[in-house]
Amino acid sequence: MSRLACLGFGLLLLAPLHAGAEDAAAGSVSVRRLTMETALAIAKGAVEACRKRGVQIGVTVVDRNGTVQAQLRDTVAPPITLVFSTRKAYTAINFGVLTSQLVDTRTDPAIGRAPELLLLAGGVPIQAGGRTYGAVGVSGASSSETDEECAQAGARPVVEDLEMGE
Numbered sequence: 001m002s003r004l005a006c007l008g009f010g011l012l013l014l015a016p017l018h019a020g021a022e023d024a025a026a027g028s029v030s031v032r033r034l035t036m037e038t039a040l041a042i043a044k045g046a047v048e049a050c051r052k053r054g055v056q057i058g059v060t061v062v063d064r065n066g067t068v069q070a071q072l073r074d075t076v077a078p079p080i081t082l083v084f085s086t087r088k089a090y091t092a093i094n095f096g097v098l099t100s101q102l103v104d105t106r107t108d109p110a111i112g113r114a115p116e117l118l119l120l121a122g123g124v125p126i127q128a129g130g131r132t133y134g135a136v137g138v139s140g141a142s143s144s145e146t147d148e149e150c151a152q153a154g155a156r157p158v159v160e161d162l163e164m165g166e
Contacts, residue, residue: 033063034126034133038158039070042126046138046154047074050146057140057150060085061126064134066093074140081140088137088147090116092123096132099123100148122147126155128162 034042039061046059056074058081063069066089073082091099100121105111111119121144123137136155138147 031064032131032133034061034069034158036069039063039134042136042154042158043070043072044154045157046136046150047072049153050074050138050141050150053141053146053150055141055146055150057138057147058082058085059139059151059154060089060137062086062089062093062135062137064093064132066090066135069134077140084118084120084139085122085137087116087118088120088123088139088151089135090123090137091118092125092135092137093132096125096127098125098148099137100145120144120147122151124148124151124155126159128159129165133162 042061043059047057050057051074056077058073058077058079059071060068060082061070068086071082071086073079088099091102094117095102098121099119102111102119103121106119111117122139123135125135126133136151138151138154141147141150
């Protein structure tokens with residue numbers, strides 16, 4: 001297993017320990033989640049960012065568990081963009097990093113062949129105030145780097161609002 005895979009796996013194991021140390025004494029953990037309206041705002045923001053570039057996309061926002069919370073496909077974006085955007089968002093939430101940072105791990109037998117993962121740019125974790133809220137994935141641009149830029153544009157205003165609320 002690559003060092004990046006080990007690091008990602010280790011971070012996933014430690015995440016529950018950090019999730020709510022102050023609540024641990026009470027036997028519970030507090031988890032902040034995106035509202036449906038916030039997830040939809042992220043998705044709409046990503047679509048608008050790509051439209052400004054003349055690109056039709058599919059976008060998926062997942063919660064911190066990797067479950068789809070909002071999903072949009074622009075008017076003429078191919079249906080497959082939803083499959084790819086979901087996998088990019090799922091990958092970003094599971095590793096807690098931009099999926100562009102994982103591209104070099106595609107040849108890792110354990111990671112590169114997992115069918116639910118997509119190791120291309122376009123997946124962005126939604127993180128604010130030291131917490132991870134979910135992730136957004138975009139697919140449909142001629143380059144996955146453009147997908148990632150649109151995903152970041154969709155998430156940016158929400159992350160700024162979340163940071164202000166911390």
